[in-house]
Amino acid sequence: MRLVVHFKKNCIRYLASVMVLATIMTTVSGCALYDQFEETISILKKGGPGADDPVSDHTVSFDDPAPDHTMSLDEPYSVPPLPTVNIEPEVSEQVIDIDDPQASAIEIEEDAPASADAMSEISLDETLKAERYYAYHTLKDDEKKVYKLIYTSLNTFEGKTPMPTKDPKVIDNVFSCVLADNPELFYVKGYNLIRYERGGIVEKLYLTGLFTMTKEDAAIHRKRADEYVDKCLAGAPQGTDDYEKIKYLYEYIVKNTEYDLNAENSQNFLSVFENGRSVCQGYATAMQYMMNKLGMFCIVVRGVTNTNENHAWNFVKADGDYYYVDVTWGDTSYDVMVDKRISTMPVLPEISYEYLCVTTRDIEPTHKLDNYFTLPECTARKDYYFVREGNYFEAVDDEHLRRVFDKAYADGEVMVTVKCSDQAVYQQMRDHLTGDGRIFDFLRGSSRANYLYLDNLNELIFYL
Numbered sequence: 001m002r003l004v005v006h007f008k009k010n011c012i013r014y015l016a017s018v019m020v021l022a023t024i025m026t027t028v029s030g031c032a033l034y035d036q037f038e039e040t041i042s043i044l045k046k047g048g049p050g051a052d053d054p055v056s057d058h059t060v061s062f063d064d065p066a067p068d069h070t071m072s073l074d075e076p077y078s079v080p081p082l083p084t085v086n087i088e089p090e091v092s093e094q095v096i097d098i099d100d101p102q103a104s105a106i107e108i109e110e111d112a113p114a115s116a117d118a119m120s121e122i123s124l125d126e127t128l129k130a131e132r133y134y135a136y137h138t139l140k141d142d143e144k145k146v147y148k149l150i151y152t153s154l155n156t157f158e159g160k161t162p163m164p165t166k167d168p169k170v171i172d173n174v175f176s177c178v179l180a181d182n183p184e185l186f187y188v189k190g191y192n193l194i195r196y197e198r199g200g201i202v203e204k205l206y207l208t209g210l211f212t213m214t215k216e217d218a219a220i221h222r223k224r225a226d227e228y229v230d231k232c233l234a235g236a237p238q239g240t241d242d243y244e245k246i247k248y249l250y251e252y253i254v255k256n257t258e259y260d261l262n263a264e265n266s267q268n269f270l271s272v273f274e275n276g277r278s279v280c281q282g283y284a285t286a287m288q289y290m291m292n293k294l295g296m297f298c299i300v301v302r303g304v305t306n307t308n309e310n311h312a313w314n315f316v317k318a319d320g321d322y323y324y325v326d327v328t329w330g331d332t333s334y335d336v337m338v339d340k341r342i343s344t345m346p347v348l349p350e351i352s353y354e355y356l357c358v359t360t361r362d363i364e365p366t367h368k369l370d371n372y373f374t375l376p377e378c379t380a381r382k383d384y385y386f387v388r389e390g391n392y393f394e395a396v397d398d399e400h401l402r403r404v405f406d407k408a409y410a411d412g413e414v415m416v417t418v419k420c421s422d423q424a425v426y427q428q429m430r431d432h433l434t435g436d437g438r439i440f441d442f443l444r445g446s447s448r449a450n451y452l453y454l455d456n457l458n459e460l461i462f463y464l
Contacts, residue, residue: 090190321380
């Protein structure tokens, strides 16, 4: 099948804009161009300007007498994969054979606890009671001991720290939990594990953090980051509505950050706060850090996309319910990175909201989790972007449609998205608005409707 778009006179900019959105929505959803992608469509209202064109009332126009204004994309079309982004911590190991005569001069430490005296451990226990330390709360008691020692070692740049386990896998799993809970450990890139063995059997394990900077430099960067965050949070919505705060932060990060595979400090929030250029891990940790500053729950989760790319996004709590948020996929500079053709289009929406406060069912087709800790299923929809903004339809409803279009006109929007709850409602809405031509009941003074079907997302997008 070949996708061909015929542009009417004076409509080139409009339909090109729709083509931009088609590509953007495709990329953001993590899918190839839709398997059953409908042609971008233009229909005429009977009796309006252009009624003498060779098209019938409310029918699709593919017979434009101006073929020189034709754009085409060959199918099948697939989103080019990005270069692999490594978001895993760096891990190195050193093995010391206790019985090796050459190792006799190596001091074997006693089993005394690392740095935490009684008072500091009590203080840390109180700190970790907070809900924001979600991964910590999922651990068993013996794993929590490992977590506290790793956290203390990384937080204080302590150095060689004895571990209360002989299982390297436990350390690896717990280390990932520490990073998931604590974006302020931005200077940590991984760890070195020292294994003291006798006859191939582990006797003791010691951990040393691997850092990207010194303790003194980390303090300087932390101050700069907090200055950025304070400026951002000064404009955050007040009150108790978590959704509005999350949306504000989501938009702020997207508007002030460009997706850049070569960004400095791309694996932590410094890339966002200091340079305004990052990759998924930077976007996610920036979101987490700012939400934590507002006293809100947010952690970083990791996994792969449906195109098998490493990826990081957020698990948040809004107004009592859990949701997923993917700030990276909300930034259209990411889409330009995926497909350079997008940048040549005349109109490029700045933000996509497809993955702002979504359910497990919404995100599972494109995001596969790979965490040591488990997460509850997200089922609530009350703070889903399209629900909160009033563009979510569980049935065909003309009064609801009227409100959506009137609001878009009042806000000066250039397009309207009609998001349907499922495939059945989507098909009914599609037949109602475009098959029956009822879309002209909602467009103001327009004799032509330019719109796009997004079958995989159950969305119709109309250009105003």
